[in-house]
Amino acid sequence: MxxxxxxxxxxxxxxxxxxxxxxxxxxxxxxxxxxxxxxxxxxxxxxxxxxxxxxxxxxxxxxxxxxxxxxxxxxxxxNPRYGYAIGVDVAETHVRVELFDLGMTELARVEYALRPARHDVELIARHILAGIDVVLADAGIPSEQVLGVGVGVPGIVESGADALIHAKTFGWDGVPMGSLLRAGTSLPLFVDNGAKTMGQAELWFGSGRGAGSAVIVLIGSGVGAMVITDGVTLRGVSRSAGEWGHIKVVVGGRSCRCGGQGCLEAYIGAEAILARAGVETRTSGWQEALAQLLTSGSPVVEETVTYLGVGLANLINLVNPERIVIGGWAGLLLGERLLPDIRRAAGDNSLAQPFAATSIVLGRLGPDAVALGAATLVLEQFLTSTPAARIPAAG
Amino acid sequence: MxxxxxxxxxxxxxxxxxxxxxxxxxxxxxxxxxxxxxxxxxxxxxxxxxxxxxxxxxxxxxxxxxxxxxxxxxxxxxNPRYGYAIGVDVAETHVRVELFDLGMTELARVEYALRPARHDVELIARHILAGIDVVLADAGIPSEQVLGVGVGVPGIVESGADALIHAKTFGWDGVPMGSLLRAGTSLPLFVDNGAKTMGQAELWFGSGRGAGSAVIVLIGSGVGAMVITDGVTLRGVSRSAGEWGHIKVVVGGRSCRCGGQGCLEAYIGAEAILARAGVETRTSGWQEALAQLLTSGSPVVEETVTYLGVGLANLINLVNPERIVIGGWAGLLLGERLLPDIRRAAGDNSLAQPFAATSIVLGRLGPDAVALGAATLVLEQFLTSTPAARIPAAG
DNA sequence: GATCTTTTTTCGAAACTTAGATTATCTTCT
DNA sequence: AGAAGATAATCTAAGTTTCGAAAAAAGATC
Incomplete structure (x- = not known):
């Protein structure tokens, strides 16, 4: 009301x-x-x-x-050259900045490695600002022609001009990424959770395209979801909707890194799967380890499918979407081999009516789509708020 | 898109x-x-x-x-007398028809008892049609002044002109309530799940009023929820969104009457609570039995609070609403005594960020609000589709 | 009774879409 | 080669709608 x-x-x-x-x-x-x-x-x-x-x-x-x-x-x-959008992917190991034209063709990119356990906000902000200059110089685009910068970051992003970020894995609690960047550039900024920007990419240019109501499910080390109804994303009153990874699927179950117990993420998050299988989790090589585990015939795989099915079923019962897209690097890995099993598990745990109305598909875009999705935020803004004529550069 | x-x-x-x-x-x-x-x-x-x-x-x-x-x-x-709305409550034991003016003041009502296990659709349709005539005659309102009839029924209601109803407890599977009624009256019809119409009443005239985004949680013998964002109810692609009762909270847990295992309803539905406590469930007297159980200090009560908390927490994490309203007769009974405990349990099982943004409150309207809510569907239609001038009765 | 204050109505201007007429541009028939 | 036909795009006039400003209405105060 x-x-x-x-x-x-x-x-x-x-x-x-x-x-x-x-x-x-x-x-x-x-x-x-x-x-x-x-x-x-x-x-x-x-x-x-x-x-x-x-x-x-x-x-x-x-x-x-x-x-x-x-x-x-x-x-x-x-006109793909009317303006340009910049997408930024802030991840555990790197900061990547990519420049796109309006047709979302990549024109330039630059990547800065991050030392693990060295996630200083100001350093990252400097990387981003430097990256913007670099990609623009590389492509020979003046900054006035950039319509905005989208940034995908880990953790929960609070709305507001400051774009406060809470990311436990980075040790960030209330980090004002927005104002830090705004101090170094006057370009319009769009900050959102990286998984969500990846979902945005999948929704606009991947398997979600054309669906009126969809849920995009993102499984990596963490687990999240985007709920889209009538083309608009459910954001929630403090913009933290979609924390699918921390719904409880087993009361009193496994401990989750969020501090809770029985979270879905504690069963189907990549880290959690490997831990449950007793695989040695070296800091790198998770993807290989998970891929290997999937072929090993371990009973943990079957369990994981069940839990994932339950998680999907809960979404189906609650949201009754037209389509569910499974994304995220671990999600894609799981889906590649096990999609029919996942579908079956979801069906077993949801009501017949809504399950019949939902199609469960795999994402088409790789896990590299974070920056693309972040740039898509700029595109979305451009397409919805009808742009006025560009003010020509003075001179 | x-x-x-x-x-x-x-x-x-x-x-x-x-x-x-x-x-x-x-x-x-x-x-x-x-x-x-x-x-x-x-x-x-x-x-x-x-x-x-x-x-x-x-x-x-x-x-x-x-x-x-x-x-x-x-x-x-x-003008409360510009037009009138009729609300119908189809329940296990009775069919009730109520007549309201636009101010939602009740002007007349009539109730028909149903013999248990005798839920013949055509009988019920006849009761509804007869009831409409009776309340109109009682209040002296000509039927041309009725803006529509809202009907709250059990089970899942499919969209479309036929309003197909699937209700296991009534033994209905694909019952075309809409077309049955349309054969007997030309008034505009609005058919929806009874719990949802009750939620509609709570949203418009009860504790949900004024909230931009809210979830209305309905706990009776069955369990359901309505998710409202920006004033519009999430319906889902086949209108069956909000089946909160059948999300799984314990993988491989208690059997549910839906055929699944570990459904929330199998823990916090009124029937389920009593069964878990080992209370003899005579067909009548559930309310008394539950009220008694709540004062008994049984450990089942504490468990129930935990499960309810988990269910609410899942909603909080996923939807991030501004307000959660607990309704339904069993929900009200639980909430009256245990609201602080329920709040705590929800907080224990949800992320801090979204939990802090959500207020959990009790419904204000009694369990009799099904018909009121059904009539509210008519009111909603009246207020949103700008009505043209009434064509005066010929004569 | 004159003047002030607040509410409500009236009037002309600006913005927008539409239907129908008109102009532009290419193909095809004679 | 020229006229006729067909389809696409533009132009014109008409009909809505909201808005700002000015005028009118209705009571209070001196």
Whole structure:
């Protein structure tokens, strides 16, 4: 019952323009004529609106297409060079900065290694700021053309200008990444949990594409989920929704690094799986170890499938989504070999009705999609808040 | 990424009119002047819009209020007699039909007893249709003035015109309640799960009021939940979202009547609690038995609190709501005595961040609110789809 | 009764979409 | 080669809607 927003006649324009742009981005290239059909707007409106967008060079012409004996259609598409988005992946071992054009083609990247147990916020912030300069210089893009910077970080990210981060593994508690970066750059910032940015990538460009309501499940060392209904992500009142990894599946069960007991993460998190199987967990080589374990026929694998199935079933019962996408490096590893078993386990533990309505699929994007997803936050902003004309660089 | 809807300038009007009406309903009576502040619309717009609504007699004047030396404000409010809503509660033992005006004041009711194990759909449909006639005759309201009929039924309700119902306890599987009723009346119908209509009542008129995002948890013999974000209820792709009772909290745990194992309902459902305590469950007298058990100091009570806490914690972690409302007859019974313990148990099993953002409160409406909530579905429709002027009865 | 104060209505302007007419551009038939 | 036909895109006029400002309404105060 939040106070609804008043609408004025200009919001109509804004909304329609955003819709047109979004349509063109995902279904483009398309002719003006196609757009009238796709958007439901009248030909006149499409014409004036595309005119505006063309003169702002947000969209460009993309060749012609013959019609059976009439004026040929001229195709339009979003100008990938209208602006650029930067995505940053802050992980345990590295900080990676990538530069994308609006078509999400990678133009440049740079990576800084982090020494383990040396996660100084200010150092990382310096890496990010330096990385931004480097990728821009590499690609020869002036910073005025960058629409924003998305940053994927570990832990819980609180909303607000400061983007306070709580990440136990990094020893961060209330670290103001937002204000630290804002001190060094004036570019618009979008900070979110790295798993969630990866999910964002999967949702927009991977297996989640086209689903009206979906849950993207992310399994790595940690475990999380994104719930999307009608295209919008469930964020929760303090933006920490989706902590799927810490729902309890066994009351009084295994201890979890969050301090609780019986968390799902304590059974299906990569670290937890290996620990349960008694595999020596060297700090590196987890991926290999897990891959090896999966082929070993260990009973732990079967157990893991059951727990994962239960976790998915809980989502199915509670959210009743159209699609569940399994992602994260450990999730992909598990899914590759065991997807049918996982599906069965989920079915065994959920109600028939909602289970029948849900398809469980594997993510298509690798675990490297964190930066891509972070950049997608910028893209999302660009597509929804209808952009005005670029102010040309003074001079 | 569902196809977004085009907007035309008339949608603006519709939206603003709906917003104004909603504001007036919840914050009324209010003067035109107050409304400009509350809605953010200009005085001019409020004036023309209230003019329309007044001449349609959707709203009426409600006295004046002096101002410090100026023209006195005339107060406006929604006309409670503009139309009427009927709410129906289909339960194990009875079918109850209630008539409300738009202010949700009950004007008439009628109840039909059901013999246990005699849940013939057609009989129940006949009871409902007869009940509608009876309450209308009692209150002297012509049926043209009824805006719709809301029906709360057990089990899972599938969307669509037929309103297919799956209710194991009634032995219903795919019962087309919607089309059965539509054969006997031309009034608009809204069919939903009874627990959900009760939640709807709690959300609109009980403890959920004013919360932007909330979860309403319903514990009776069965267990369910409604998740509300930004004022809209999460329904899921096949409208069966919110099956909180069948999330698994103990892998391989107690058998549930759904056929699964370790369901939450198998621990905190009223029937399950009594069974675990070894209380003889006569078909009647459950409420008394449960109330007695709660005072008995049985260890089962403490266990129940723990399981309930886990269930709530899972919601908190996953959804991160602003408020959780505990309802349902068993939920109210538990909460009355044990709310602090329940809160503690929820806190013990959820992450600190989201837990701190959530307040856990007790429902205010009794278990009789099913029919009220069903009628609220009609009210919701009335307030959101801006109603046109009533076509006066021919004559 | 004149003046002040506050509320409500009226009026013209600006923004937006639409339907229908018009112009542009290419194909095909004679 | 030129006219006719067909399809695409633009232009024009009309109809909504909200908004700001000014005017009108209605009572309080001196």
């Amino acid at each position: 939040a106070t609804p927003q008043r609408r004025t006649v200009r919001d109509v324009r804004k909304g329609n323009r955003a819709m047109l742009l979004r349509t063109l981005y995902f279904d483009g290239p398309a002719s003006r004529n196609d757009l009238t059909a796709l958007t439901g707007l009248s030909a006149a409106t499409v014409s004036t609106m595309t005119g505006d967008l063309l003169s702002d060079s947000i969209i460009v012409e993309a060749g012609q297409v013959d019609s059976d004996g009439g004026r040929p259609r001229v195709l339009l598409r979003v | 569902a196809t977004p809807q085009r907007r035309t300038v008339r949608d603006v009007r519709k939206g603003n009119r709906a917003m104004l009406l909603r504001t007036l309903y919840f914050d009324g009576p209010a003067s035109r002047n107050d409304l400009t502040a509350l809605t953010g619309l200009s005085a001019a717009t409020v004036s023309t819009m209230t003019g329309d609504l007044l001449s349609d007699s959707i709203i009426v004047e409600a006295g004046q209020v002096d101002s410090d030396g100026g023209r006195p404000r005339v107060l406006l409010r929604v």
